[in-house]
Amino acid sequence: MSAIKNLIHWDHVNKWLGRTGIEMKWQPYGMPDVMDPYHTRFSDIEPMPRWNVPEKVFISAAITGAFHSKKSNPNQPITISEIKKSAEECILAGAPIIHIHVRDEKGFNVLDKSLFEEVILPLREKYPDVSVDACLVAVNGEESAEMARIFQSGLLDAVPINATSVILGDNMFVKTPHGMIEKTRMTLAAGMIPSIGVYTDGDVDNARRFLIDTGLLEPPVLWGVLPALPGCSPMYSPESMIDGLMRTVRLIKEVDPTSIIMVAAAGRASTYVATLAMLMGLHVRVGMEDTIWKWPHRDDVITNNAEQFKLAAGIAKSLGREIMSADEYRALIGFAKRPSDQLKSAAG
Template sequence: MSVDKTAFSDAEPMPRWAEPEKLILSVAINGAFFRKDENPNQPISSQEIIRSAQECIDAGAQIIHIHARDGRGYNVLDTGLFKETLTHLRRQNNHIALDACLVAVNDEEEKMMSEMMSLGVMEGVPVNATSIILGDNRFVKSPAAMIEKTRRALAQGLTPQIAVYSDADIDNARRYLIDSGLIQGPLNWLVLPGLPGCSPTYSPETMIDGFMRLVRLIRHIDPQSVIVACTGGRSSSYLATLAILLGVHVRVGMEDTVWKWPHRDDKIQSNVEVFRQISGIASALGRDLMGADEYRKLMTLAS
């Protein structure tokens, strides 16, 4: 047996995989749901978010994602809180890429969302193409809301990141955003399985089957898509590993999980701990981390 030829044809015996060498590894410093009584290590205040993000940046993270929490610990779309965090991080680390979760739940937050888009401190903004029961909450974005948010993002020079939680959401994005002609591929997708009400990850088999279906559906309608697996829930570390194996990009951190592993109850101690864990897995699998400038270039939509 030869490593690179056969005596009977020109066929290559073991073709090289088309796996991309560079990996987007975004770190989500905090999220919308979990409280300090569920994990005391969860960053809530602006100072805690900045400190946790800086630890990750110092460890090599190039892409940072944040939420804002008010004094009671609730997720809010507050321009002042976002500006405090994002402008500080940008001032101290001009080389990194930043994005934030801008999900408005009332008219006041709609106004703040528009203000946030115009600040010039972010690379992209999520557009949730969904209608689900997320945890115990009804999380519904109407076609009009999806379309309007996408238009606002494009008008401000931001990349709409299509956020999907189940296979039905992918069809919503196809109908209202893609086939309508509003945006063209290759597009940026955020895939968020694993939380209650999303694509279930009850076991390794269900995690793999569900995630593979989501990836296949996206690639069917957007063959050159840029897919980022947002690894929340109990399966977080295992889902991140699966995504890396599949050539998909990854968002990790304390956004939507409190656990290190799906089969144990150990709590995450810090975001930098998770970043080092998953970047180590990526390195072991031959995936180099993508820099912020490469990330920005990859996010640019076709005109």
């Protein structure tokens, strides 16, 4: 305190206190309102205009994915019955969109039309309004053929096209240019909506070069941002989370100004990055595909997917955003709902 006193010219301060006292200078020009939040007396502008944030948000529930095992989180849905049960819990909690992967008897992610049908067909029959999508990643010729059969099954509304080449965890995860292009063509030919998956900012440029500037996809495009996992856009702290997501979103909007962007609550960023996305007017995906943790700063693991959906829905509500219905989501992405008889004939 003494150092501060020594730096202040108290003689000058005291001189002006003696002349004018401590009163502030106040000259109101808008009385009787000191501050009218809706008008100004000097013009017809709105002093504090409303933000351009969409009223509605879609929230997708990603049930299990390909990454995590029960070793990481004992609650992870692995078996077909667990995946189906978890999906139904999310639907009953209000989830309009379910994102599906299936696992084999050893717990590994597989492409198997019959397993997808075991999960999806009962859900479609019981909850016909829910939108269902799935990540179909073929790693060999056999799975490529099975992927083609799933594309023609009518089971899905949308399919992610990952435009990425990363070291994902301890694995090389590379999507070839011709593979991206052909999978996009197949998705469109099957009447589904492609969702461009980006893991780092360079993936945005891959999508631009191979899928958008070529005319294969026309804006507005559905994008899925998957950050914060090892090898993806790093999010080590709130600062790097904000910087990273802002950069990715800015790049997407440069490439596709009318973009529809969904952000996954992934890795350690978990619920925080989902909250940031909703603050930014974006959409979100939550669930045990993308993270095992509830919070970035604690080690509490997710108990079940419905719990995470309810948490995200509560955040959306607290931000004044209403959750879209499945039909509103389909209208947004430009997907025409399939008739139930078409689904049954494809399954048969």
